[in-house]
Amino acid sequence: xxxxxxxxxxxxxxxxxxxxxxxxxxxxxxxxxxxxxxxxxxxxxxxxxxxxxxxxxxxxxxxxxxxxxxxxxxxxxxxxxxxxxxxxxxxxxxxxxxxxxxxxxxxxxxxxxxxxxxxxxxxxxxxxxxxxxxxxxxxxxxxxxxxxxxxxxxxxxxxxxxxxxxxxxxxxxxxxxxxxxxxxxxxxxxxxxxxxxxxxxxxxxxxxxxxxxxxxxxxxxxxxxxxxxxxxxxxxxxxxxxxxxxxxxxxxxxxxxxxxxxxxxxxxxxxxxxxxxxxxxxxxxxxxxxxxxxxxxxxxxxxxxxxxxxxxxxxxxxxxxxxxxxxxxxxxxxxxxxxxxxxxxxxxxxxxxxxxxxxxxxxxxxxxxxxxxxxxxxxxxxxxxxxxxxxxxxxxxxxxxxxxxxxxxxxxxxxxxxxxxxxxxxxxxxxxxxxxxxxxxxxxxxxxx
Numbered sequence: 001x002x003x004x005x006x007x008x009x010x011x012x013x014x015x016x017x018x019x020x021x022x023x024x025x026x027x028x029x030x031x032x033x034x035x036x037x038x039x040x041x042x043x044x045x046x047x048x049x050x051x052x053x054x055x056x057x058x059x060x061x062x063x064x065x066x067x068x069x070x071x072x073x074x075x076x077x078x079x080x081x082x083x084x085x086x087x088x089x090x091x092x093x094x095x096x097x098x099x100x101x102x103x104x105x106x107x108x109x110x111x112x113x114x115x116x117x118x119x120x121x122x123x124x125x126x127x128x129x130x131x132x133x134x135x136x137x138x139x140x141x142x143x144x145x146x147x148x149x150x151x152x153x154x155x156x157x158x159x160x161x162x163x164x165x166x167x168x169x170x171x172x173x174x175x176x177x178x179x180x181x182x183x184x185x186x187x188x189x190x191x192x193x194x195x196x197x198x199x200x201x202x203x204x205x206x207x208x209x210x211x212x213x214x215x216x217x218x219x220x221x222x223x224x225x226x227x228x229x230x231x232x233x234x235x236x237x238x239x240x241x242x243x244x245x246x247x248x249x250x251x252x253x254x255x256x257x258x259x260x261x262x263x264x265x266x267x268x269x270x271x272x273x274x275x276x277x278x279x280x281x282x283x284x285x286x287x288x289x290x291x292x293x294x295x296x297x298x299x300x301x302x303x304x305x306x307x308x309x310x311x312x313x314x315x316x317x318x319x320x321x322x323x324x325x326x327x328x329x330x331x332x333x334x335x336x337x338x339x340x341x342x343x344x345x346x347x348x349x350x351x352x353x354x355x356x357x358x359x360x361x362x363x364x365x366x367x368x369x370x371x372x373x374x375x376x377x378x379x380x381x382x383x384x385x386x387x388x389x390x391x392x393x394x395x396x397x398x399x400x401x402x403x404x405x406x407x408x409x410x411x412x413x414x415x416x417x418x419x420x421x422x423x424x425x426x427x428x429x430x431x432x433x434x435x436x437x438x439x440x441x442x443x444x445x446x447x448x449x
Contacts, residue, residue, distance in 0.1 A: 006037045014045055019052055026061065028052035035064030043076045059088045068273050071100045083112035086121075090164060092137040092245060095124040123238075132216045135210040135249060136230045136239035139164040142172050143177060143196055150192035152182075165242055167226050171200050176236045178204055178229055206231050207236055217249040218243050218342060257341065260418040261334070265288060286423070291429035300431055304438040313380055315370075317388045318434075324368060325395035325433040326426030332357055332403030333425045337417045339379055340407060350408050354401070361400030362393075369393035387444045391437045398436070399429045 013021045017202050050058050086094050098106050120138055127133025141163045143152050160166050171180040180200035190199050206229040207216050220228045227240045257265040265282035267274050274421045339345050369389040376385035407417035
């Protein structure tokens, strides 16, 4: 947790150029706390502090610094030091950093990086963004099926220092095809002479390297895995996705959905880190779209000008009608989009949820219609109240169905259902509400539209 008292002390160390104190600062505190404190300093000051620590500690702290700031910091380093830093970094963190750097700068660094790491970098950078391959690490522990438990533990001791996690050990053949896995707990508790083949789990749940990162995150959450193996189209193990990367993915996806729900194109960086022009553009695009939808509602209202002139009382209840349809549609859209994001809705479940939402809309519409009738009676005759009540019942029922149906249609078309944001659902419900309201009024007064 960030300690506000650390920053003044660190600034004092920099002012006095107290290198022993800066070295102790880097060694004593948690790397995440150090990184959070360092981000308040200038790039040059950050390196003055980091260079007091050993290389492995530098990397450990550096990996906790935000990606945008990492990209700025690497421009201050000479190429030999930067190439050494990249060699020590975790493969997935290294790939994320290199993807955000200028391509020409990356290419100029490649000859300075060891061949093994260079091949690994190029392989990870070749995978599509937001795929399992783009977030995986190649630092996993593996065993051969023919080993005994004692031999496996001896082999694990040599692998452990260079692996991101060793809780799951993957059993591979010579061609690196994935045949099973064994947990470290099971390995430790087994008798030394027991063959690994006798205690390993052969029913391996894995993901393909080209599958979407959100699917990977949801599957790991479903099965409570610490790590998920990633295989290619021939079933060969190419890496693993670890729980810390999944947390980042879930946070990223949740942030994107929250932006879309609010009618904003997703931001690549944090709010404060996003340039003003980009922020205005990403908000403005949706505002223009919603304005167009608003003009659609205005056009429908204009079409019924004659009805409004003869039935002026309709205007009094128009906000009530529009709010009821928009609110219920937004509720349904939120519930369905979240269920889709969690992978809870297959094709069969979609038909079930449509029936469920229709029934819910009917019940809610009927309940709100009774209340609307009672309140409308305070402002006008019985016929006016009946028109308002019937309209509310229809608008709420259809708004509920539309709010649940539109995200499913987008998902079936391969699009993100979160595009059906609450403001957009509300705007579409407004047009539908106006159509229903005026046609109900026309039917009620004997002038069929």
